[in-house]
Amino acid sequence: MNDVKIAIIGAGFSGMGAAIKLHQNGFEDFVVLDRGSDFGGTWRDNTYPGAACDVPSHLYSYSFELNPDWSRSFSKQPEIHAYINRVASKYDLARRTRFGTEVTDARWDEKANRWIIETSHPEHGDITVRAEILIGAIGPLCEPRLPDVAGIGDFAGEIFHSARWNHETDLRGKRVAVIGTGASAIQIIPELAPKIGHMDVYQRTAPWVLPRADRHYTRVENWLFRKVPGIQRLSRSGIYLAHELVSYGLTHRPDVLRPAHAAGKANIRRGIADPVKRAKVTPKFKVGCKRILLSNTYYPALGQDNVDVVTDGIDHVTPTGIVTKDGTVRDVDAIVVATGFHVTDSPGFEHIIGKDSESLAQVWARGGMSAYKGAMVHGFPNMFLMVGPATGLGHTSMVFMIESQLNYLIDFLKTTERNAIARTEVRAADQKVYNKNLQKTLSTSVWENGGCASWYKDEFGNITTLWPGFTFNFRKATKNFDIAAYDTSRADTTGT
Numbered sequence: 001m002n003d004v005k006i007a008i009i010g011a012g013f014s015g016m017g018a019a020i021k022l023h024q025n026g027f028e029d030f031v032v033l034d035r036g037s038d039f040g041g042t043w044r045d046n047t048y049p050g051a052a053c054d055v056p057s058h059l060y061s062y063s064f065e066l067n068p069d070w071s072r073s074f075s076k077q078p079e080i081h082a083y084i085n086r087v088a089s090k091y092d093l094a095r096r097t098r099f100g101t102e103v104t105d106a107r108w109d110e111k112a113n114r115w116i117i118e119t120s121h122p123e124h125g126d127i128t129v130r131a132e133i134l135i136g137a138i139g140p141l142c143e144p145r146l147p148d149v150a151g152i153g154d155f156a157g158e159i160f161h162s163a164r165w166n167h168e169t170d171l172r173g174k175r176v177a178v179i180g181t182g183a184s185a186i187q188i189i190p191e192l193a194p195k196i197g198h199m200d201v202y203q204r205t206a207p208w209v210l211p212r213a214d215r216h217y218t219r220v221e222n223w224l225f226r227k228v229p230g231i232q233r234l235s236r237s238g239i240y241l242a243h244e245l246v247s248y249g250l251t252h253r254p255d256v257l258r259p260a261h262a263a264g265k266a267n268i269r270r271g272i273a274d275p276v277k278r279a280k281v282t283p284k285f286k287v288g289c290k291r292i293l294l295s296n297t298y299y300p301a302l303g304q305d306n307v308d309v310v311t312d313g314i315d316h317v318t319p320t321g322i323v324t325k326d327g328t329v330r331d332v333d334a335i336v337v338a339t340g341f342h343v344t345d346s347p348g349f350e351h352i353i354g355k356d357s358e359s360l361a362q363v364w365a366r367g368g369m370s371a372y373k374g375a376m377v378h379g380f381p382n383m384f385l386m387v388g389p390a391t392g393l394g395h396t397s398m399v400f401m402i403e404s405q406l407n408y409l410i411d412f413l414k415t416t417e418r419n420a421i422a423r424t425e426v427r428a429a430d431q432k433v434y435n436k437n438l439q440k441t442l443s444t445s446v447w448e449n450g451g452c453a454s455w456y457k458d459e460f461g462n463i464t465t466l467w468p469g470f471t472f473n474f475r476k477a478t479k480n481f482d483i484a485a486y487d488t489s490r491a492d493t494t495g496t
């Protein structure tokens with residue numbers, strides 16, 4: 001048994017951020033557990049061709065670790081992963097991190113006021129970690145979702161998910177099917193299209209894809225960012241404010257985003273000459289209802305003669321290809337599955353078990369994901385979720401939300417330490433009111449009224465993934481730990 005004050009699950013952007021802030025604030029007794037073999041979470045796992053960020057580089061980095069050397073305005077995965085590893089090494093996070101360590105069960109022990117965390121490691125075996133505080137930084141986009149299509153397991157060729165790219169496979173000259181047209185697929189398709197023999201793109205819903213203002217930074221710009229950090233901060237603030245304006249359109253006045261429809265349609269016209277293909281890829285819902293995608297190369301790729309857009313719906317998969325509902329058989333050598341992630345039903349929720357011996361999955365199966373300030377869940381004392389329910393964004397950088405949550409985390413730890421509090425549990429009523437207010441704001445949003453189905457919504461039809469509104473309001477809400485919303489008890493008493 002290993003005893004620590006704090007155990008962090010996950011060494012991605014949010015888990016690393018938590019580790020750094022703990023260290024900076026004098027909380028040194030912690031461990032980071034990660035099932036992978038490197039830092040970066042989703043930026044470690046998503047190595048598909050063309051993987052890049054659709055948030056500007058200067059915004060997609062920690063405010064306390066700006067990177068003046070970004071090579072372009074929208075960075076590609078290798079550069080982001082390298083940045084993450086540089087930060088990890090600067091703060092010596094490897095010393096604190098146990099890689100290859102899968103958390104199989106994390107259970108609250110009410111008598112001991114501790115989290116009992118069972119882990120498994122292929123070489124070190126099973127180790128139990130006992131912690132006063134559990135920080136769940138498992139990430140919302142880490143569990144690949146495979147389509148529920150009959151026969152998919154029987155396909156005899158190469159098949160893999162976008163987040164588990166098989167780099168051993170050479171797709172040059174091959175017949176390839178890509179299932180999905182979301183953020184991942186629209187980056188993969190332009191990379192593959194010029195190299196493969198033929199591609200079938202299975203599109204269930206045509207997304208809005210707007211032009212991407214991507215460019216290389218000049219040497220002078222990088223020099224200036226290095227020498228005058230204020231310029232980079234100014235540029236970051238400008239980008240931040242511009243994105244916040246989009247947030248207003250998304251949540252209160254979707255009509256404000258109407259010009260984006262014209263930009264999206266112009267993007268289609270520029271990229272695709274064939275009117276039949278153009279019609280197929282023209283979206284039928286309001287911009288912003290699903291994540292707004294950015295690309296200058298997606299439509300030109302779809303416009304290529306060796307690329308077909310298939311909209312008939314998949315019926316089943318055979319050992320040699322895909323059969324659509326109209327009975328057409330399309331044989332392929334490989335299938336790329338770009339169908340997203342288990343967001344509201346992550347398998348990770350099954351392994352976190354609270355005071356009533358119920359898992360997060362069981363509790364949330366009753367009414368959907370819910371937390372207080374995206375972090376604390378009634379029934380799960382001393383657990384702090386990073387990027388938990390209602391913290392996702394449709395318009396700007398998650399790193400801003402992560403840093404807001406880190407402020408809240410540190411103030412929670414300082415407050416409880418100062419007051420010798422051993423157990424902290426958010427009150428059910430406060431959690432309920434908080435989420436009721438979120439749902440009220442969401443009711444006018446484009447995600448609710450934009451005429452689309454998306455992973456932002458759960459099986460009950462509620463949007464439980466997104467923060468509705470300006471991110472500076474979330475920053476304000478998480479500035480101080482509001483202890484009045486919590487039931488607390490000291491180590492030597494039964495409650496306060």
Ligand code: N01
Nearest residue numbers: 052053054147180181182183184185204205291338339340
């Ligand atoms: O996944 P998605 P993703 N048959 O869920 C389709 C982030 N991200 O991996 O729209 C046929 O968006 C599904 O169709 P429909 C970002 O937050 C960021 O692309 O549901 N098709 C859709 O087209 C993003 O939102 C970056 O009708 C099926 C696609 O698969 C999130 O990750 C880059 C199907 C899934 O799209 C997820 O993006 C990449 C079926 N049975 C990703 N099931 C950045 O740049 C699903 N689909 C930061």
